Amino acid sequence: MINKLYPWQESLFSQWMQAGETRHHALLLHGKAGIGKLDFAHTMSAALLCLEPQQGFACGVCQSCHWLSEGAHPDFREVTPEDDDNADSGKKKTRKRQQILIDQIRLLHDYLSLSSHRVNGIRVVLIHPLEAMNVAASNALLKLLEEPPPRTQFLLVSHQRQALLPTILSRCMQVEMPVPSLEQGLHWLQTQSVPNPEWVWHYSGGAPTTVQQDAPDWYAWYQQFRPHLVNGATIDIAAAVPLLIKQGMEQAIQALQKWLLDLWLCCHQQPLRYHHGETGPLQALAAAVNLSRLLAFQQQLNRFKMTAQHPLNQELQLEQLLLQYKKIFG
Ligand SMILES: [Zn+2]
The missing domain is CATH 3.40.50.300 (P-loop containing nucleotide triphosphate hydrolases)
Structure with a gap:
């Protein structure tokens, strides 16, 4: 076009x-x-x-x-x-x-x-x-x-x-460059026949055009991955890693970054940015969070993002990241 x-x-x-x-x-x-x-x-x-x-x-x-x-x-x-x-x-x-x-x-x-x-x-x-x-x-x-x-x-x-x-x-x-208003963004997502436009709007952080480039099945993928995040310290790493790999390294890191940011916001009684309607599970996790480990993990993810394009050892790298995730609780 x-x-x-x-x-x-x-x-x-x-x-x-x-x-x-x-x-x-x-x-x-x-x-x-x-x-x-x-x-x-x-x-x-x-x-x-x-x-x-x-x-x-x-x-x-x-x-x-x-x-x-x-x-x-x-x-x-x-x-x-x-x-x-x-x-x-x-x-x-x-x-x-x-x-x-x-x-x-x-x-x-x-x-x-x-x-x-x-x-x-x-x-x-x-x-x-x-x-x-x-x-x-x-x-x-x-x-x-x-x-x-x-x-x-x-x-x-x-x-x-x-x-x-x-x-x-x-x-x-x-x-x-102009950013879409909530109304414009939602309307546009609806015209693209994106499932659950309101969820996607929030999850994209008000940047809806990433949907078409990156992952048309964001919502479906998230529904599969969500239980692993919600499990916190009891996350099943072996089951979670293949889901992250399926989404691609860049998206996988972003998904973790978004979740951690909202977890951090939840710990500080701030409104969530990306996970619309997930206050309940995030609050439950926030109660068990060790804040300094959470911050350290966020920094680690930022550094990791710089090298995430490298195709080697993705499985191993993601396993290590999820192990860090496990450790931020308690
Ligand atoms: Zn022409």
Whole structure:
């Protein structure tokens, strides 16, 4: 689908499309993950490149739209961490790189030094997530932002603006991306036929678009995993680990982080953030929590998240994590 805009983004979209020539050459679209920033950037790219836009949106049928949907538009470049798939002649599982490398930005320099495919046409460069650039890549990008090639629109997407270099920030127009209201988020989830939209809304932390990317069966999975969490000190680790693996490492860690945060909030008589309607079981667990061990485990999970992409020893790693979980009680 070439146009994918969420209801909470509509007015911002028309504002930027109508800006035309006055639009800043580098828009930094920032905000928390799960609110549709990348879809916004793709929709805007398509609209800017389309030969016959319809009411500000890409038409979906012209040559430009066709190229874009084939992933072969000569005036569009998307830069994102690339899969590290030649690490070991296909023996290891492909894993996602964490960084955008300087070589990728150098290629961008080469590309932008040529003229656009379409005579006097616009070129669009989409980079995401921007915080994935290391310092060398950031500095290389800075040169492009300081002396932008003519008729080039940079769309830079970031979940963590605070992690970006101030020099980069100073060269962009910073656009805080709108977040959905409860009403908008719930309504959107309902239109996606997501089961239990209200539960999903809370569990996503008000970031509903993560649902489609990550786990369409969140609720079903959670229903299976929940009893293990609720068991606290008596958790059956051997039975719980396969469920976590099924969900993928990143999601597994997130599920544990969300549960621990709500457990911590419960210990401090604060309203829950993610587990709507789970006050009862969480309060029962909170009564047995050792707070300093809970904090230590949260920190361990944060550190673990940095290396969680590595496909080796997942089972062992998760077993150790759940053992830590067991120990925070009593
Ligand atoms: Zn078109």
